[in-house]
Amino acid sequence: MKIYKYEVIVITENINHDNTFNNIYIRLIGTGGQIDTHSSLRNNKEWAPFNKKNKKTGSKVSICSVTSSTSLGKLLMIELHKQHDPSLSEDSWFLARVQVNSPEGDTYNFPVYHWIDDRKVYLREATALKDSDDTHHLSRKSREKELNQRKEHYRWDVYLEGIPHCVKAHSPLCLPCEVRFSFTKCIQMGFNAVTGIIWLKLEGLSNRKDNWTSMNQIDRVFHSRRTDISDRVQQLWRNDAFFGYQFLNGVNPMMIQRCTVLPENFPVTDDMVFPTGRWTLEDEMQKGNIFLCDYKLLDGVKTNVIHDKKQYLAAPLVLLHRTADDELMPIAIQLKQKPAEDNPIFLPTDSEYDWLTAKIFVRSADFNMHQLNMHLLRTHLLAEVFAVSLLRNVPKVHPLYKLLIPHTRYTLHINILARQQLISHDGAFTEFAASGGEGMITIMKRALSSLTYSSLCIPDDIAERGLDSVPNFFYRDDGLRLWDIIHRFVQGLLQHYYKSDAEVQEDSELQSWIENIFEHGFLLQDSTGIPNSFCTVAELVKFVTMVIFTCSCQHSAVNSGQYDYGGWMPNTPVSLQKPPPTTKGTTSEETMLQTFPNISTTAHGMATMWLLSRQSTDFVPLGHYPEKYFTEEIPCKWIHAFQEDLECLSVDIKARNKKLDIPYTFLDPEVVENSVAL
Structure with a gap:
């Protein structure tokens, strides 16, 4: 009688708790039948318990053989069961993947990349399959069962009415292990405002409710933790050209737009801004x-x-002028929306502190707008919506899941921490930002109502804001190249699986994904322009490009430089203690110091921005996929080309930055994380 021998290779990564002393059982399931390991793999005479180590990757492997009297045909899936041995302590086991070599010479890969506890786990073979391609009755049953289980594990919840919905979980420990932080990440992120204050050596200041008495006093505190860019910020923060520069290349490059007609509520005249008559506003x-x-x-x-x-x-309006030297100079600031006698238009020709105070109010407004709209809403909360919808609606064998799951890494965990520690009723932002509490909710609701699909797609956004030809706009330059690189990658990969528009339209899992995003992320608001279905391959490619760009590049652009530009408090006050001046000639250095946030608020603001802009120790750069979800030749070629394009862009950015006084690094692919993980 012929014996069919299947070689089973179990692979773990080089991380904590990658081994287990419990019993492991495997069932191989194919089109021609199935076979079980009736005894634990640990009792298999050929079982090698993780004694072979790949020197390059650090992964470890165990190998055994399973025999059958009949061929299993094409392998579809494996059932893995980790059973607790009562004589040993319970443990969880992080399994990377399983490889099976068949007697016919075929190799089957089963990606896992999550924790295995004491239950049965069904693993699909790695070949990516859309719903219409997955025709075997066992495969279809497995697909349905997987999604039903995930809909139990990942449920929608409403944190605040009027903003995107989130995953239902009271704490990160309520999440399935597979989406939680690694052990290393947990240690690093086990922080709060107190630990940040300790790191910055601000312990003696965190409870001081008094005001700053001099700029030298602020300077002494700032010197406890500096970066190269924050040093330049301290030197340049009063400078008009630097004030304008930050609208292009600071942490919030999303506010500025070309002005073709002055707003009716901003009555600036030529005499105000061009007193020499050299230019006119119209020209x-x-x-x-x-x-x-x-x-x-x-x-x-x-x-x-x-x-x-x-x-x-x-709620200021700021007018800027591009000079012949290609500098962006502020020429008028109105601090409230409604024109009135007690709402003067401040000009560079005003007294030093009138003009500086007006700019300080703009910078504080920019901080609050940036944190709640550009950072929290447009990256963190949307990334969570994309992730939850993916986990609920798309099985692991689907090409969209394989493409997007690396770009959701840690997002659910970090967002739960944000809701617990930053925007909760006693969170750092709620307690120490000017818009904390009720104002925060108002701003986020308004921001979602004004959000558009085009503003999330950088080519459309730049064109709509009229910023195509603005010089020295590095966010635009690097962002557009990144968008093109991502788009080319996504297009090549998805066109491999979707040969026609009809295949997109008929993919029920794909359509459920976008329907959930439209409902739970954009609250069924047609005005956003977000699609609620996909009709063409091109529509799908653009949307997926936007998702990856948002979760990686856009988040890096609005997150990485928070301490660089906000560590020196006068440049980015988180709150202000005096109202905007209602007449000119009433400001001085003394009134400016009284307007700044007090010492405690400053310390907590610095600590929070420093904590949120640190790079993780287990950071994964854009385009790096240590978890091998794709195994087919063509997708792997597209991944390789994607990585090569990103490497070329990184070289170009570094070469440009060597020539800049203030380098723009936030969109260098080497420092862009794959996902919203911080």
Whole structure:
């Protein structure tokens, strides 16, 4: 009688708890039948318990053989059961993948990459299959069972009415192990504001409710933790050109837009901004040299009370002029939306502290807008929606899951921490930012209502804001190249699986994914322009490109430089203690110091920004996929080409940055993380 011998290779990664002393049983399931290991693999005479180590990757392997009197045909899946041995302590086991070599000479791969506890786990063979391609009755049953289980594990919840929905979990420990932080990440992220204050050596300042008495006093505190860029920020923060530069290449490059017509509520005249008569606003607007930043979403927001003291938040309009030297110079600032006698338009020709105070109110407004809209809403919360919908609607064998799951790494965990430690009723942002509490909710609701699909797609966004030809706009330059690289990768990979528009339309799992995103992320608002279904391959490619760009590049652009630009508090006050001036000639260095956040608020703001902009110790750069979800030749070729394109861009960015006074590093692929993980 012929014996069919299957070689089973179990592979773990070089991480904590990658081994187990419990019993392991495997069932191989194919089109021609199935076979069980009736005894634990640990009792198999050929079992080698992780004694072979790959020197290059650090992974470890165990090998055994399973025999059958009949061929199993094409392998479809394996059933893996880790059973607790009562004589040993319980343990969880992180399994990377299983490889099976068949007697016919075929190799089957079964990616896992998550923790295995004491239950049966069904693993699909790695070949990516859409629903319509997965025709075997056992495969279809497995597909359905997997999604039903995941819909139990990942449920939608409403944290606040009017903002994107989130995963239902009271703490990270409520999440399945496979989406939680690694052991290393848990240690690093086991922080709160107190640990940040200790790291920055601000322990003696965190409870001081008094005001700053001099700039030298602020300087002494700042020197406890500096970066190369934060040093330049301290030197340049009063400078008009640097003020304008930050709208392009600071942590919030999303506010500025070309101005072709002055807003009716911003009555700036030629005499105000061009007193020499050298230019006119009309001519400069026609030439594309006038730009506007409008913080109207902040208008009328109820502000915070910190240490029993009311805080203030402006809703400014800022007009900027591109000079012949290609510098972006502020030429007019109005701190409230409605023109009035007690709402003067501040100009560079005003007194030093009138003009500086106006810029400080703009920078504080920008901090609050950036954190709640550009950072929290447009990257963290949307990334969570993309992830939860993927986990609920798309099985692991689907090509979309394999493509996107690396870009969801740690997102659910970090967002739960944000809801617990930053925006909860006693969170750092709620307690120490001007818009904390009720104002925070108002801003986020307004921001979602004004969000558009095109603003999430950088080529469309740059064109709509009229910023195609603005010089020295490195966020745009690097971002557009990244978008093109990602788009080329996504297009090549998805066109391999979707040969026609009809295949997209008929993919029920894909359609459920986008329907859930439209419902739970954008709350069924057609005005956003977000699709609620996919009709063409091109539509799918663009949307998936946006998802990857948002979860990696856009998050890096608005997150990585928080401490660089906010560590020196006068450049980015998290809150202000005095209202915007209502007349000119009433400001001084003393009033500026009284306006700044008090010492405690400053310390907590610095600590939070420093903690949120640290790179993780287990950081995974954009385009790196240590977990091998794709095994087919063509997808692997596209991944390799993607990585080569990213390497070329990184070289170009580094070469450019060597020539810059302030390098723009936030979109260098080497420092862009694959996912919203921090």
